[in-house]
Amino acid sequence: MAASTQSSFNSVRNDILQRRFKPIYLFMGDESYFIDVLTDLLSDTVLTETEKDFNMLTFYGVDADVNLIISSARRFPMMAEYQLIIVKEAQNLDKFELLDLYAKNPMPSTILVINYKHGTVDKRKAVVKSILKTGEVFESKKLYENQIPAFIQSWLKERGIGIDEKSAQMLTDYIGNDISKLIPQLQKLEVSLPEGEQRITSALIERNVGISKDYNNFELQKAVISKNVVAANRIVDYFDKNPKENPMMATIAVLFNYFSNLLECFWLPRKDEQSIMNALNMKSAYFVRDYMTGLRNYNAQKVMEIISDLRTFDARSKGVDNVSASQGDLLKELVYRIMH
Incomplete structure (x- = not known):
C-alpha cells in the first residue's frame, strides 16, 4: 500500500492481463478512474461473452443485500472456470463489514470485485485485513498535479x-x-x-482543446522565470482579455507550485540538474532547466517574498481587501511585483 497509485495500478493491471486472478478485490479511493478501469478489465478478461450469461452478476450497494452477495459468491460456476461478481458503489452497502465472513475463506472459483468509491474502508477493520490476506486491496488516490x-x-x-x-x-x-x-x-x-x-x-x-500555444500559464511561467518582461506583459494582457479561459486562480496555483519548489532548491547542498531532479521527484530533465534559470535570476529572500505575494493576491482575487480591482489588474500587479 506504500506504492504510488500509478505503480500499484500497473501491478494489479498486469496481473489481470496475465490472468493471475485473486479471489477477491477491494478497489477503493477518491479517484474513480483507476477503479473503473480495473473493474472493466476484469469484466473483459475473466469470462468470455458466452460465459457471462450464467456466470456474471452485478450488485449495487444502495439496494443490495450483503447476505445475498455472500451466498452468490459461494456458488460454483456453470460451464466455466470462474464466476465473476461485481459490487458497485459498495460504500452504500448496508452491513459492509459482514463481507469479512466470506473474505476469510473465499471460493477459488469466484472472483468478487468490490468497488468502494469516494473514500476508503478503515484499514484496521477485519474485512480489509482478511482481503489483504486472501485477495487484493488497491487504493485509488487522486494524482497530484505534478x-x-x-x-x-x-x-x-x-x-x-x-x-x-x-x-x-x-x-x-x-x-x-x-x-x-x-x-x-x-x-x-x-x-x-x-x-x-x-x-x-x-x-x-x-x-x-482551446489552449493557446503561445498564451498560457506554461509560457507565462517561462517568461517570469527568465525575467522576460515584454513576453510576460503580453501574456498577462491576453489573459486580461480572455478571463474565462485563463482564471487567475489557476495562474496563481502554477506560479505557487514553481516558486515553492524553487525555494526548496536553494537549500540543496548541490544545485546540479540531477540533485534538483531527485529533490523534486522529477521523472524528466526537461523542466530542470527552469529551476536552474530560477536559481540564477532570483535569490531565496526574493522567492519567499514572492510566495507571500502569491498568497496575498490569491486572497485579493477572492475579494479579501479588494473592492474594485479586476482579475486582470491584480495579475498585472502581481507579475510586476514578482519580476521587480
Missing part, C-alpha cells in the same frame, strides 16, 4: 501516441488533476490526429 504529465504520456504511449513535455504540461495547467475531465480531452486529441501522424503537438492542442 504527476499528471507523466500520466498523460503513459496513457498516450499505450495507444502508440507520443507527446512532448511542454504539451503535456499545457494540458495539466489547463485541466488540472481531474482525470474525468482529462481523459475526454485526450480522446479528442487522439481522434484529431492527422492520418499518418502519431504525435500530439501544442498546435494540435490549440486547435482542438
